[in-house]
Amino acid sequence: MARPARKHGLITRLWHWLNLVCIAVLFMSGLNISNAHRLLYWGDWGFAAEHAWLEVPRFPHWMTIPDHYNLAVARDWHNLMAWPFALGLLVMWIALIVTGRFWRELRTTRKEWYYKAIWADITAHLKLNFDHGKGKYNFLQRLAYGAVLGIFLPGMIITGLAISPGFEPAAPWVVDMLGGRQSARSFHFIFAWGIFAFFVVHVVLVLLSGPIRQVGDMITGGKAGQRGKP
Numbered sequence: 001m002a003r004p005a006r007k008h009g010l011i012t013r014l015w016h017w018l019n020l021v022c023i024a025v026l027f028m029s030g031l032n033i034s035n036a037h038r039l040l041y042w043g044d045w046g047f048a049a050e051h052a053w054l055e056v057p058r059f060p061h062w063m064t065i066p067d068h069y070n071l072a073v074a075r076d077w078h079n080l081m082a083w084p085f086a087l088g089l090l091v092m093w094i095a096l097i098v099t100g101r102f103w104r105e106l107r108t109t110r111k112e113w114y115y116k117a118i119w120a121d122i123t124a125h126l127k128l129n130f131d132h133g134k135g136k137y138n139f140l141q142r143l144a145y146g147a148v149l150g151i152f153l154p155g156m157i158i159t160g161l162a163i164s165p166g167f168e169p170a171a172p173w174v175v176d177m178l179g180g181r182q183s184a185r186s187f188h189f190i191f192a193w194g195i196f197a198f199f200v201v202h203v204v205l206v207l208l209s210g211p212i213r214q215v216g217d218m219i220t221g222g223k224a225g226q227r228g229k230p
Contacts, residue, residue, distance in 0.1 A: 007136075007222035009099075015092045016218055022085035023195060025065060025077055026156075030192060032064035032074035040189055044180035053186070086157050093149070105136045106146050112139045130209050144198060152194050159188035 008016075039052035046052060061067045065077050096102040111117060121139045124130075130138070137145065161167045162175045162184035178184040206214045216222070 007217055009095070009101075010221070011091065011095045013218055013221060015088050018084060018088050019092075022081045022088065023199070025081040026085060027192060027196065028063060028065040029074045029077040029081070031059040032066065032069065033071065033078060034189070035059055035064070035069055036071045040186045041182040042179065042186060043182050046182045054189075056189070082157075082160060089149075089153050089157070096149075106142050106149070108139060108142050108146070128208055130205070144201075148195065148198050152191050152198070155187065155191040156195070159184045159191060163188060 034056055035058055038056040038058060039046065039049060040054045040056065041052055049055065061069075064074070066073050096106070112121075117139065124138070125140060130141075158174065159178060161171075162178050163181055168175050168181065175181055175184060178187060213222075
């Protein structure tokens with residue numbers, strides 16, 4: 001007798017929790033690295049304040065890894081977690097494509113991009129109605145997951161490689177494509193905070209939609225036919 005299907009497959013669940021750990025360590029060690037030079041620039045170079053487009057605030061020790069300023073240790077943590085982060089995302093994308101889940105669950109349709117449809121979806125979310133729409137996820141959920149999986153997370157990997165001194169000689173075209181190393185650093189910062197914003201909204205919506213069931217489903221897999229997490 002076949003086992004009942006799960007709402008969240010094993011690969012999805014493993015990747016979800018691995019990704020959470022990786023992003024937490026990468027983000028907190030990244031804040032420590034940011035404290036070393038808090039100015040962001042566009043182009044290939046930059047150091048002086050008058051050339052910066054943004055001055056990043058200094059982050060307190062309780063937000064950083066390690067919990068004191070140490071650029072070398074922060075870089076070690078950052079590089080250590082970058083590998084499982086990148087490989088985990090690769091495995092997740094292979095699973096999405098091979099199983100057809102990307103096409104079935106995350107693809108948006110042309111009709112959903114009309115103003116009235118988007119506004120109706122926003123209104124339903126404001127009313128805390130997360131079960132509207134067809135399929136496992138509604139439009140805003142698919143849009144958010146698509147942006148994170150297809151733009152923010154891969155963008156973190158590509159820009160992270162571009163700002164690595166050892167990578168530029170091997171693939172200078174990647175750095176050129178991003179507009180220079182300092183531009184890559186700026187994009188890295190933007191993608192990181194975009195992921196943080198998604199994380200905050202994601203946690204809030206999980207709390208509003210039943211955190212015990214949502215977290216339990218992401219551990220056990222849940223039952224097929226239930227709606228996806230917000």
